Every structure is written in C-alpha cells, then in structure tokens.
Amino acid sequence: MVTLAELQSVVADEVRLGITDCAPFPDVAQMIRKRVTQELHGGLGFTYSAPDRATDPRASFPWAQSIVVAAVPYLADGDGDGDGDGDGAEMHRSVARFADGDRYVRVRATLALLERILVDRGHRVEQVFDDDRLVDRAVAVRAGVAWNGKSTMVLTPGHGPWFLIGSVVTDAVMESGEPMVRSCGSCTACIPACPTGAIIAPGVLDASRCLSAILQRPGSIPIQLRRAVGTRVYGCDDCLVACPPGDPALARVSTGGGQLDPASVLTMSDDELEDIANHWYVPKRNMRFVRRNALIAVGNRGLERDIALLCGYLGHPDPLLRAHAAWALGQHKREHSRAALVTLLVEEHDPDVRREADAALALEGLNEATP
Ligand code: B12
Ligand code: SF4
Ligand code: SF4
Secondary structure, three states, rough: OOHHHHOOOOOOOEEEEEEEEEEOOHHHHHOOOOHHHOOOOOOOHHHHHHHHHHHHHHOOOOOOOEEEEEEEEEOOOOOOOOOOOOHHHHHOEEEHHOOOOOOHHHHHHHHHHHHHHEEEHHOOEEEOOOOOOOOOHHHHOOOOEEEOOOOOEEEEOOEEEEEEEEEEEEEOOOOOOOOOOOOOOOOHHHHHHHHOOOEEEEEOOOOOOOHHHHOOOOOOOOHHHHHHHOOEOOOOOHHHOOHHHHHHHHHHHOOOOOOOOOOHHHOOHHHHHHHHHHOOOOOHHHHHHHHHHHHHHHHHHHOHHHHHHHHHOOOOOOHHHHOOOOOOHHHEEEEEHHHEEEEEEEEOOOHHHHHHEEEHHHOOOOOEEEE
C-alpha cells in the first residue's frame, strides 16, 4: 500500500499532503444548493452549477478509491507588500497574488510527482483542481490538510490561506487521514477587512459582492461596487492579507514586486493582454472585460496623466468600454474630464453610455471642476 509518508518524501517540504476516501460530502452539497437558492453564488458556475457532482467524487471518477490532496503554497518574491496596508485606492495590487503569473504550475508539478509513484505501482490516477468536479476545500479539510476559516478560505499551519489545493484521484486503496481539528478561535479579522462586506457571516460568502467574482463576470460592473474595486484588475486578496495565520508566510517573501499598470492594459494589444491573462477566468476569453476592469482601476487612482487615455476610450467602438471610461472620467473631477463628457453626449446614441456620462457629470463637484 502506498503510504502518506512515501508520498510526502517526494514533494517539497512546504507542501502539505493528506489522504481521504471517496465518500460524498452531503453537507457541502446542501450548503452549495442553499447558496444558490439565496442567490449568494453571484451567477458563478463551477461547483454552484453542479453541486451533486462536485460533492460526490465517484460521480466524476467512478473507479476511484482515494484522494491525495496537496496544499501548495504559492507566495513568490515580491508578494510581501502592495495590498491592504493603506487606505487609498492606489494601495491595492492590480493582480491578486494567486493570478500574478500562473501559480498553478507548481500545483501541476507537485501532483505529477505524486502520480508517478502511484502509476509505477500500477494505479490509475487523475489530477483535479479548481473545476466543477470536486469541492477542493472540503476535500482538504477532511484529509487533514487544512481547517475552515471564517473568510471561507481554508487555512494550513505556517501558510494560513496562502496556498492552492490540488488533488490526485486514484484507484489505490490508502489510509485516510483525520480532519484537522483547528478553528479561527475568536479572530474575525477578515470580516471587516472585506471592502464590500461580502463575508456576510462566518464561513458564508456572498459571491455577488466579492470583488474576485465581480472582476471575472461579463457585463457592466455594478456602479455601487466600482469605488471598492480600487486599483484591482483581477482578483482580490484583502481577506487573505488580514488573516493572522498567514502573516509568517507573507513575512517570508520579499517586497516590491512589479505590478501590472492598469493604464498599460488600456494600451496594449489583445495578443499582449492575452499573454498576461491566459490563466485568468475571462468571459469568452474576450479581453474587453479585462479592459473594463482596468478603466475602473484607472478611474479610481485619479491620476491626471491618465485623463487623455480615458478621453481616448470615449471614442472606443465598444459601448461597454465607453460607458466605463465615462464613469472613470467622472472620478477625476477635472475640467477637461467634464469637457470630454459633454462632447461625448453630443453624438452618443447608446442609452447605457449616455446614462453613465450623465451620471458622471452629475457627480458632486464635477460641474464645478477646477482646471
Ligand atoms: C467558485 C470559487 C470561487 C468564487 C466563490 C468563492 C467561495 N467562497 O465560494 C470566487 C470567484 C468569489 C472565488 C474567489 C477566490 N478564490 Co476561489 N474557488 C472557487 C471554486 C471553483 C469553488 C468554491 C466553492 O465550491 N464554493 C461554494 C461554497 C459553498 O464552498 P466554500 O466557500 O468552499 O464553503 C466552505 C466554507 O463556507 C465552510 N463553511 C461553511 N459554513 C461555515 C461556517 C464557519 C463558521 C466556518 C469557519 C466555515 C464554514 O465550509 C464550506 C465547504 O468546505 C474553488 C475550486 C473548487 N473546485 O473547489 C476555488 C477556490 C476555493 N478558490 C481559491 C482561491 C485562491 C480564491 C481567491 C483567494 C482568489 C483571489 N485572490 O481573488 C478568492 C478568495 C475569496 C474567498 N473569500 O473565498 C482556492 C482557495 C484555496 C484556499 N486556501 O482556500 C480554491 C480552492 C482553488 C484551488 N484549487 O486552490 N473563488
Ligand atoms: S476576496 Fe476581497 S471582496 Fe472577496 S471576500 Fe475576500 S476581501 Fe472580500
Ligand atoms: S482572518 Fe481570522 S477569522 Fe478570518 S479566516 Fe483568518 S484566522 Fe479565521
């Protein structure tokens, strides 16, 4: 029988492994269904669209006997600062750490090492992570790799929430671990740290308010949430940065990593942007949604040097981008922003863009904008 110790010996020391069986997770299925009924799923698919499948490993892997779960830390050099340490919109990283480069590379490589051992013993294997076939967090908790945090993140000793989860499903019969018996205790730091109040109760996330979800959805970003987007273009780390068990991991990595400049997203070609965003969830792989996010980020940072760029976007053929550019200019409250919006309204026929431009002009202060 392949043992946990044997598997642990082939992966990096900081990767925590656990094993669990393939019994279903009926409580989690019920929880996911309840979130959908209460409209807390924010229109997302993944496990929300297939709760029965995601919570029954044998629904997707009828041949499976065991699941080997890996908690793979992903913080990299440069990740030690840039988020949550100031009160201005500029203090937010444009790309959350898990998506700044393809940090699943290490997950895949770790799972490949585990697979090799199992395959060499004649077993069937399949990698699974971050899709609709398995509830990764619940599997990690049952295998003894992590505990449930109030932010809904699962946490592991030494790394807090800063790890990704990957599993190898196998037909090997293995000895299961015990669920990790830990809790957040009296800590509640993540709840007030969330900029949109998306953690509505301990362990309950309203995904329709979570910036991480909002920035990967199609359509217009709800106006009432745009200020909270700050300078983010993809993902959000605030509830992770606030989490004390993650402090040692953040302290171990250096500060000062390069940040994607949201303005550069508005000037680069689709191909260049696709290279940066190739591992992000972008609706229909259409880069207009990444540019939509960048327009909000540029609006929020309020730099005078961005105004010409935003004015240029008022002439963009895509009404979604014209509308978000109008909003972004409204945040600048300067005379040339006002003039550009007034000019736009002379020729603009799209009702949504007109509404955004009118709303931007009506913003307190813009009509009395100073040059
Ligand atoms: C859909 C999804 C999202 C959605 C919804 C997230 C959510 N919380 O439901 C959005 C787009 C918002 C999202 C955001 C992020 N995600 Co995501 N996401 C997923 C995905 C695909 C499914 C999650 C799911 O099933 N949600 C349904 C709900 C019901 O399940 P849950 O939140 O896990 O519920 C648990 C808790 O609520 C807990 N619980 C229930 N009641 C109570 C009560 C108390 C008191 C407590 C303490 C706990 C508790 O038990 C539940 C079952 O385990 C998984 C991959 C996968 N296939 O599992 C990745 C995954 C969860 N995401 C991940 C990451 C990294 C993120 C982000 C950090 C990315 C970022 N920086 O922007 C954020 C974190 C936001 C947050 N606070 O959760 C990692 C999390 C790793 C970890 N250490 O927890 C995963 C596991 C991907 C991976 N394979 O590594 N994500
Ligand atoms: S990822 Fe950001 S918006 Fe989502 S729950 Fe965490 S702090 Fe709130
Ligand atoms: S911030 Fe505190 S309450 Fe929230 S997940 Fe981390 S330890 Fe738990």
